[in-house]
Amino acid sequence: MIDINPQRTLVRYNVRIEQEMTPEEVAEGLFPADEAIREVARAVFNGDEDEVVESLKNAIDKGKDPLSLINNALMVGMEVVSTLYDDNMLYLPDVIISAQAMIEGIEFCKEQSGEEHEYKGKIISYVVEGDIHDIGKKIVTVLLRAKGYEVIDLGKDVPVEEVISAVKREKPIMVTGTALMTTTMSAFSDVNSRLLDSDINVPVVCGGGAVNQDFVSQYDLGLYCEEAADVPKIADAILKGFDIESLRKEFHKH
Amino acid sequence: MDIKRYTKMAYDDFEDMVFGHCPNPLSTGFDLEIGAGYTSAEVNYAPRPSSGKSKETLVAEYEKITTDVLQRMVQVGFPSVVLETEHVLPMTMNPEWGAEISHAQKAIMEEYYDEYGIKCALRTTLADIRGGRETLDLRGDHYDILMESFDQVASSGSDMLSIESLGGKGAFDNAILHNDIPGILFSIGILGTLDVEYLWSEISSIAKKHNVIAAGDTDCSQANTAMFIAGGLLDRKLAHTMAIVARAISAPRSLAAYEAGAVGPGKDCGYENTIIKAIAGVPISQEGKASTCAHSDVMGNLVMQCCDLWSNESVEYHGEFGGTSVQCWGETLSYDCSMLNTAIEAGYTKVFRDVLMASDRYRDPQSFILAFDNAYRIGEAIVKDGDDIYLRSKNAAIKACELVERGSRGQLELSRFEKASLTKAIKALHSMTDEKDAFIDEQMEIFKASMPEFRPENYGY
Numbered sequence: 140m141i142d143i144n145p146q147r148t149l150v151r152y153n154v155r156i157e158q159e160m161t162p163e164e165v166a167e168g169l170f171p172a173d174e175a176i177r178e179v180a181r182a183v184f185n186g187d188e189d190e191v192v193e194s195l196k197n198a199i200d201k202g203k204d205p206l207s208l209i210n211n212a213l214m215v216g217m218e219v220v221s222t223l224y225d226d227n228m229l230y231l232p233d234v235i236i237s238a239q240a241m242i243e244g245i246e247f248c249k250e251q252s253g254e255e256h257e258y259k260g261k262i263i264s265y266v267v268e269g270d271i272h273d274i275g276k277k278i279v280t281v282l283l284r285a286k287g288y289e290v291i292d293l294g295k296d297v298p299v300e301e302v303i304s305a306v307k308r309e310k311p312i313m314v315t316g317t318a319l320m321t322t323t324m325s326a327f328s329d330v331n332s333r334l335l336d337s338d339i340n341v342p343v344v345c346g347g348g349a350v351n352q353d354f355v356s357q358y359d360l361g362l363y364c365e366e367a368a369d370v371p372k373i374a375d376a377i378l379k380g381f382d383i384e385s386l387r388k389e390f391h392k393h
Numbered sequence: 394m395d396i397k398r399y400t401k402m403a404y405d406d407f408e409d410m411v412f413g414h415c416p417n418p419l420s421t422g423f424d425l426e427i428g429a430g431y432t433s434a435e436v437n438y439a440p441r442p443s444s445g446k447s448k449e450t451l452v453a454e455y456e457k458i459t460t461d462v463l464q465r466m467v468q469v470g471f472p473s474v475v476l477e478t479e480h481v482l483p484m485t486m487n488p489e490w491g492a493e494i495s496h497a498q499k500a501i502m503e504e505y506y507d508e509y510g511i512k513c514a515l516r517t518t519l520a521d522i523r524g525g526r527e528t529l530d531l532r533g534d535h536y537d538i539l540m541e542s543f544d545q546v547a548s549s550g551s552d553m554l555s556i557e558s559l560g561g562k563g564a565f566d567n568a569i570l571h572n573d574i575p576g577i578l579f580s581i582g583i584l585g586t587l588d589v590e591y592l593w594s595e596i597s598s599i600a601k602k603h604n605v606i607a608a609g610d611t612d613c614s615q616a617n618t619a620m621f622i623a624g625g626l627l628d629r630k631l632a633h634t635m636a637i638v639a640r641a642i643s644a645p646r647s648l649a650a651y652e653a654g655a656v657g658p659g660k661d662c663g664y665e666n667t668i669i670k671a672i673a674g675v676p677i678s679q680e681g682k683a684s685t686c687a688h689s690d691v692m693g694n695l696v697m698q699c700c701d702l703w704s705n706e707s708v709e710y711h712g713e714f715g716g717t718s719v720q721c722w723g724e725t726l727s728y729d730c731s732m733l734n735t736a737i738e739a740g741y742t743k744v745f746r747d748v749l750m751a752s753d754r755y756r757d758p759q760s761f762i763l764a765f766d767n768a769y770r771i772g773e774a775i776v777k778d779g780d781d782i783y784l785r786s787k788n789a790a791i792k793a794c795e796l797v798e799r800g801s802r803g804q805l806e807l808s809r810f811e812k813a814s815l816t817k818a819i820k821a822l823h824s825m826t827d828e829k830d831a832f833i834d835e836q837m838e839i840f841k842a843s844m845p846e847f848r849p850e851n852y853g854y
Contacts, residue, residue: 140408140766141747144804145755151806153626161809224629230810231622231630232572269482271524274566274618296526323482325442349439 162228169219175201176212183216183244186236191244195251205251210287213244217285224368231278231367238285258289260312260378263305265293267326272319275347278367279315286371299329306339312377315370317347324350331358342383344373352393362386396590396652400779403674407769410667410699411742412733416674418701419656421606422514422552423506425473427658428676428701432733434726435475435516435661435678435704436462438719441711445481448490452497458710458719459498463505463513465720471727473512475678475702476502477555477661485520485542492545499550516608517551518660519543521559529563531588531851543596547603554600555660557613560588564840564847565615565639569622572635572814574790574821579836581615581642582786587852589649597654607655609675611663612643620664620759625689632814633691633758634797634807638822640759641793642786644668645775649782651675661704664692667763668789670699671772678702683725686718692760695753698746699765703730755804758811762793770796783829787822794819 166184170177175198182190191213198212199205220237223229249256264280266273273295280290291309293301306314318324327345334341345355346364355363360383364370373390381389403416415428425433444454459476466474478498484491495517502513519542523535530536543554561584568576589610600607611617619639623631644665651657657675659666661684666677677700682693684706690696697703705722715721736745746765753760761767774792778784794815801807807815826832837854840847 141744141751142754142804143751148752149756151626151756151808153808153811154806156627157808157810227627227629229629230632230814232570232635235570236572271526271529272614274570274622277566277570294526296524325445 156227158228162223165223165228166219169222171212171215175203176208176215179208179212179244180216180219183213183237183241184219186233186240188240188243191240192247195244195247199251205248206254206256209245209248209256213241213248214287217241221285234285235278235281238281242284259287260374261289261291261309262313262315262374263291263293263302263309263311264315265297265302265317266295267316267318267323268296268298269323269326270318271295272348273317275317275319275367276315279317279346279370282367282371283315283374286374288371288374299326299333302330303333303337306334306341307337311341313342313344313374315344315346315364318345318350319348324354327355327361328358331360334360340383342373342377342386344370352391356387356391359383363391365392395594395654396649398652398779399648399672400776402672402769402772402776404671404769407671407766408743410671410765410769411746412698412700413737413742415657415670415676415701417656418676419606419658422475423502423512424510425475425512425514431473431737432700432730433473433475433512433702434471434723434730435477435702436719436723436726437477437479437661437704437707439479439707439709440481441709445483448487448493451484451490452494454710455494456497456501458717459501461717462719462723463502463511465716465723466511466727467505467509469724469727471511471731474723474727475514475516477516477518477704479518479707480520480542482520482522485522485539488538488542488545491517491519491542492549495546495550514552515550516553516555517546518555518557519546521556521614523559528846528848529559529851530848531560532591540595540599543599544603547599547605551605553606553608553658554596555608555610556592556596557611557660557662558585558588558592559614560592560852561585562614563844565618567840567844569619569631569635569639572817574638574818575825575832575836576839577639578642578783578786578790578825579832579840581612581639581646583783583833583836584852585612585615585643585646586649586782586786589646590653591853593650593653593655601654606657607650609655609657609659609663610647610650611660612647612665613660613662615646616640616643616665617662620690621688623759625691626757632811634794634811634815635818637758637762637793637797638790638818640665641762641771641789644672644771644789645782645785648672648775658702661702662706664690664696664759664763667696667699667765667768668772668775671765671769672776676701678704680704680706683722683729686722691757692753692763694749695756695760695764697729697733698750700733703733755806758797758800758805758807758815761800761805762796767796781829783832784827787825791819791822794822
């Protein structure tokens with residue numbers, strides 16, 4: 140068996156660009172100064188649900204308002220996680236674990252307060268009819284919740300009719316749909332037509348294995364998304380007033 | 394259920410593993426031999442979405458695809474080819490649809506064989522239709538339809554039967570997104586294996602009844618999901634050192650098909666196939682540099698090292714500058730095979746194999762563990778406790794981690810994140826019990842509590 144020194148045939152770019160500081164070290168520099176808040180943010184970063192609840196109790200004991208802790212502590216911790224993920228210092232499971240700890244914290248704060256938390260916006264997510272592969276939808280849903288959106292998760296193998304009813308009922312700022320197979324993704328077309336028939340101009344963000352930009356661009360409401368991490372950015376852009384055309388300019392990469 | 398466990402390797406030495414040859418070659422279709430001294434292209438395709446309107450439009454689509462491929466093979470002078478028809482859902486859900494398409498394709502293949510003598514065979518991969526919106530029902534009504542569909546395609550012209558089964562998928566998706574090593578091992582090594590055994594006992598019987606080949610399964614739904622999520626070097630979705638754990642465990646899982654009566658060739662997207670070839674000596678199909686039409690990977694040349702069939706994974710049927718997509722990819726694959734077969738004829742098989750392997754050996758931890766020498770070592774770890782589906786999975790995962798750790802002291806470069814992830818994986822694996830029943834009981838309870846849709850009865854519990 141031959142063996143070679145790969146130096147002249149291969150570049151491990153991930154090793155080459157690696158940063159000197161660890162994510163934990165960078166995060167310490169980003170957490171807020173207020174010790175009670177800092178403790179909550181660090182617990183979210185660590186992704187430890189028990190630690191999150193414990194730190195929230197401490198903060199409330201110190202006089203912090205439970206509902207304000209959602210935006211001012213939990214979301215701040217999650218923002219640090221998102222920043223480090225965007226800067227290539229954390230992996231997706233780190234984000235998911237932190238997001239779930241944060242969501243647990245939000246529930247705790249809501250219970251303590253007895254009042255409703257105001258989300259940034261409402262979004263519907265689903266997997267198209269005939270398709271039971273939902274790992275992409277799970278990732279998108281968690282990332283959106285981590286960014287402060289309320290997600291109505293319709294699940295997998297969702298009939299078009301059910302998507303339309305949910306949009307009419309919930310009035311979301313956008314819909315996200317995933318499809319793995321070429322044979323199921325035609326359901327996006329039906330959703331597009333039915334929404335337009337009802338004069339609903341909500342963006343339908345589409346992604347998944349066989350879906351591509353050319354296909355999604357055929358539909359008036361269609362917006363292609365290659366990376367799950369872009370979905371919250373699209374939602375933020377919608378809140379800033381971007382329409383379908385400007386969203387396509389910003390997020391269509393090919 | 395007659396299950397024959399593998400407790401020893403098919404080869405005495407990894408140096409004996411090569412492309413185009415295997416200890417247990419087979420004959421199928423029209424004069425085609427697989428693993429008997431040459432390689433063949435396996436062309437894989439998907440119909441255009443617009444062709445799914447009816448049975449008639451789908452049959453017509455597959456007739457065009459079949460004619461296009463065979464015509465191009467003849468035009469450029471290639472001696473053999475395999476066509477793989479991967480069912481879209483309606484073809485399996487309506488067994489007569491799949492049967493009619495198999496019949497139509499085989500009739501065209503027979504015409505080309507009669508006229509030109511081209512060696513060819515048809516593999517049919519059924520869609521795993523066992524689903525359910527709220528809960529996955531692996532053993533219910535859809536299972537019966539699936540088996541009826543296997544029976545009908547086998548009686549209508551298909552030479553080889555395959556499936557990419559979904560057992561354990563739901564649990565795996567949760568586990569991989571949480572870096573949950575015991576969960577990954579449970580979902581692939583236990584749930585996946587149990588489901589593969591259950592399925593393939595019956596598929597093998599159907600194949601025997603119709604005198605066709607029970608070809609094999611692939612852990613596409615789990616290990617390839619991990620590979621896909623892990624992505625390229627710059628992606629941060631999943632540490633590639635975590636993806637190797639899923640890949641290593643996928644080998645004993647897919648091996649279960651052969652333990653239940655399958656004979657090969659293993660399916661193209663089973664990157665675990667080199668490990669399986671080392672253990673079972675069956676021929677394998679592989680995909681790599683010529684499957685970039687479907688997805689990217691980090692082992693485009695390496696995975697060709699021991700292939701018997703060489704595939705493009707899947708391409709939608711449509712027009713390209715050089716002809717239709719199936720003609721273009723069929724020609725590319727066949728030129729690759731021509732190169733491999735020339736190396737065999739010239740006596741350079743091992744040199745060529747080594748070049749393919751060495752070109753990607755250090756590209757990634759995933760390619761490193763699948764280099765044929767390391768794949769063989771993982772195989773040895775599996776057969777050491779071959780009778781215990783838990784221990785052999787755990788052994789495979791530990792061996793993969795050890796190989797990468799050792800490799801990182803040499804030419805295999807790892808990022809700090811990959812190293813940290815590897816350390817966590819090793820720690821988690823070594824803290825796990827050695828008792829199968831205790832492990833299964835513990836994981837069953839965890840998944841029942843955390844996943845309301847989880848159904849132990851899908852796996853006989």
